Amino acid sequence: MAPFVHDFEHGNKDAKDLLGGKGANLAEMTNLGIPVPPGFTIDTDACRAYLAAGAMPESLAAEVDEHLATLEGKAGRRLGDADDPLLVSVRSGAKFSMPGMMETVLNVGLNDESVEGLATQTGNDRFAWDSYRRLLQMFGKTVLDLEGERFEDAMDAIKKAKGVTGDLDLDTDDLRDLVAAYKVIIREDSGAEFPQDPKAQLMGAVEAVFNSWNSDRAVLYRRRERIPSDLGTAVNVQAMVFGNRGMDSGSGVAFTRDPSTGAVGVYGDYLQNAQGEDVVAGIRNTLTLADMQRIDTKSYDDLIAIMAQLEAHYRDMCDIEFTVENGKLFMLQTRVGKRTAGAAFRIAVDMLDAGLISEDEALQRVTGDQLAQLMFPHFAHDGAQALLTKGMSASPGAAVGKAYFTSEAAVAAAEDGTPVILVRRETNPDDLHGMVAAQGILTSRGGKTSHAAVVARGMGRTCVCGAEQLEVDVRGKKFTAPGGIVVKEGDTISIDGATGEVFLGEVPVESSPVVQYFEGEIDPDAEDADPIVRSVHRLMQVADRVRHLRVRTNADTAEDAARARRFGAEGIGLCRTEHMFLGERRALVERLILAEGPEEVQAVLDELLPLQRGDFVKIFEAMDGLPVTVRLLDPPLHEFLPSLTDLSVKVALNEAKGEVNEHDDILLAAVLHLHEQNPMLGLRGVRLGLVIQHLFQMQTQAIMEAAAIVATKGAAVTAEIMVPLVGSVNELALIRQEIDYAVHEARVARSVHFDHKVGTMIELPRAAVTAREIATVADFFSFGTNDLTQMVWGFSRDDVESSFFSEYLEKGIFPASPFETIDRDGVGRLVRIAAWEGRETKPDLKLGVCGEHGGDPESIHFFHESGLDYVSCSPFRVPVARLEAGRAQVMESQGNAG
DSSP states (O other): OOOSEEEGGGOOTTOHHHHHHHHHHHHHHHHTTOOOOOEEEEOHHHHHHHHHHTSOOTTHHHHHHHHHHHHHHHHTOEETOSSSEEOEEEEEEESSOOTTTSOEEEEETOOTTHHHHHHHHHTOHHHHHHHHHHHHHHIIIIISOOOHHHHHHHHHHHHHHHTOOSGGGOOHHHHHHHHHHHHHHHHHHHSSOOOOOHHHHHHHHHHHHHHHTTSHHHHHHHHHHTOOTTSOEEEEEEEOOOTTSSTTOEEEEEEEEOTTTOOEEEEEEEEETOOHHHHHHTSSOOEEHHHHHHHOHHHHHHHHHHHHHHHHHHTSOEEEEEEEETTEEEEEEEEEOOOOHHHHHHHHHHHHHTTSSOHHHHHHTSOHHHHHHHTSOEEOOOSOSEEEEEOEEEEOSEEEEEEESSHHHHHHHHHTTOOEEEEESSOOGGGHHHHHHOSEEEESSOOTTSHHHHHHHHHTOEEEEOOTTOEEETTTTEEEETTTEEEETTOEEEEETTTOEEEESOOOEEOOHHHHHHTTOSOTTSTTSOHHHHHHHHHHHHHHHHOOSEEEEEOSSHHHHHHHHHTTOOSEEEEEGGGGGSGGGHHHHHHHHHOOSHHHHHHHHHHHHHHHHHHHHHHHHHHTTSEEEEEOOOSOGGGGSOOHHHHHHHHHHHHHTTOOOHHHHHHHHHHHHHOOSSGGGSSOTHHHHHHSTTHHHHHHHHHHHHHHHHHHTTOOOEEEEEEOSOOSHHHHHHHHHHHHHHHHHHHHHHTOOOOEEEEEEEOSHHHHHTHHHHTTTOSEEEEOHHHHHHHHHTOOHHHHTTTTHHHHHHTTSSSSOTTTSOOTTTHHHHHHHHHHHHHHHOTTOEEEEOSGGGGOHHHHHHHHHTTOSEEEEOGGGHHHHHHHHHHHHHHHHHHHHO
């Protein structure tokens, strides 16, 4: 049987599946000769075995003992030794970074005897007792699952009795008292004494880390980040080095580049006389690395050299945790660091320009979701806003919302549709659900490497940290800003994650520089161009050069079409004609419905024809020869009439007053005649064209006459006519006869010849499974994945998303809404079947998608894999689709090369 435990010397950075990210990188640094405290990793196989059986694997304890003995030999100390004890840390480490979501226990091995030995050996009583109280607090909360506030309250009581505010103001006697108080809490709340056996502490901590894989916050984080739930976590057991041994010691977190902007430089936080958890938790405001350089020049210089080595080795920005013990630097962790969207683009291009990575690698370092974040609006400052304070710019963006001071309140408000800013002194992993619900996060403590900052950057949330001028009163549901300004729960504030500014009230927003670039308002090659804009431009060029999948837009007006072209759209994949019948034209549709006999119907169609033709002329002109796919009328006719309820009430009131309104009576009769129990499964789409004579013929005539008008002006036109809701090849064949006749008539009338295509939307399961037959009549398929998803799942989107979808997501029935990301196994399988069988019949059959999935990054990869020719999405999502189409091509190329 393969071993479960591995010394750091026996791994490398590519072993993340087995050793987790932290363990793999500790092994890599060890083998690079970087100063890493010795240790070993209990692998993810052990975690999965534990979670499956509910008990530790039989061989694990013996393996831990064996590797612990090796560790003791390297350290020259034994775990639990009364005179010179070895202490270890027990830390989680999954394959994918999940900052703060799982557990850590430090100082494992201390007990009532060894704390005295540690004090004697180090000559520092305060340090020893501070380490012991930390172990009790972390063990109680993490391993025994006790309420963390019990320990915090005990700490606050001792500080209050002594009349001090800071942890460092407590002396050795105070810490002894705190240890005694913590022991009482453990005994009272758990029913047992704190275990004095160091190995019992160790295995208890390992088990707690395994269990934390399925904690509520870890499950929520994985679901949000799309991390598989069956990976499990590794556990890293490592000799402790102590940042809390005095003022020549400390702990810190650093980045090799600015994680907010991507700028070259060294960024991080440092705390003297502190352990690493103090830095990440944000309970004390940190010093900068410039302060560290002044305080401890040698350790700083060593840190800078190691950071340069790691960035060159990993060829990426690195996130580093370190500890200085009595002037000696140790590295505790490195990983490819989380960064903001803007930083991701800038760093990728910087690494590309430096020759460290290829264009393909650079493209893989950014995502469509990150590009979408960069397209969000920014604050438009005009000096009129009341600036409350300024903190650290932890994660950029412009967020406006009402202040809420607990995660529970934030979630409740967000569920009611209220935009929320979560305000905390500092966040902790239990605040994840509130952070997910919020538009932005504001904390009065912590730095750029605090929990709030790291998690916010990973989620793309706006965040301002360390706004220390704010006095946050969580229990009083308020904060006080300089000048005595009080902001209460429910008051509106605005936070700027790029500048760290916090404003009272709502600040107006403006389009982002990246949107201005896509609109052609910013020259990315100008000397003063924003470096992030330049980076976006560079990687968009790469994506456009490599991608196979074309990108069209969903546009119903010339204005939308023109904007989409500026954003890089290569045609219109969906032009919905029903939007052309709204407003003043609704009265014509009403007349069409009420028409008696073919002559009245034709009279209305004759009035509609020039109006439709005019719309299409503008759209064809805007697209200037790019393909335009026009969907003929799709929705049921009742959508153009007053609601049955409103009209019934109106007629009833007329009758009650003794009044007669013949038009209302006729209209009510028509509505009753058209009324359907489920209109989305009734008289709509191709069925309208078959029932209302000449309707689709009129629309086709308008399309082709518009094409002729534009063509006679010397412009190119590519018209594609799409028939919706086809379930049978016979439906499409009958309608195509009408369409082809109308095309012929338009050509003769205008003396212009040009090709046209007729296709259909594949949005019914029957259409998908009979695609072989339908392709005999169709020139192209466009997958209408919105309706196809509804039909396959039996969901009515308008109903289910607001009722039970949240519960389905929480229970993991699906990882994401199937209306947002394509359901590969169900809906996706039908897409593959239809694509395959359609091209078996007609090899040159054009395939596209025009549902909302066309702008979803993950879905775009699926459509690329399925061999589609294009995706179509809203104008705003066109750049996202272009980027992801390029990334999909690169991933396929890398897979083929591998």
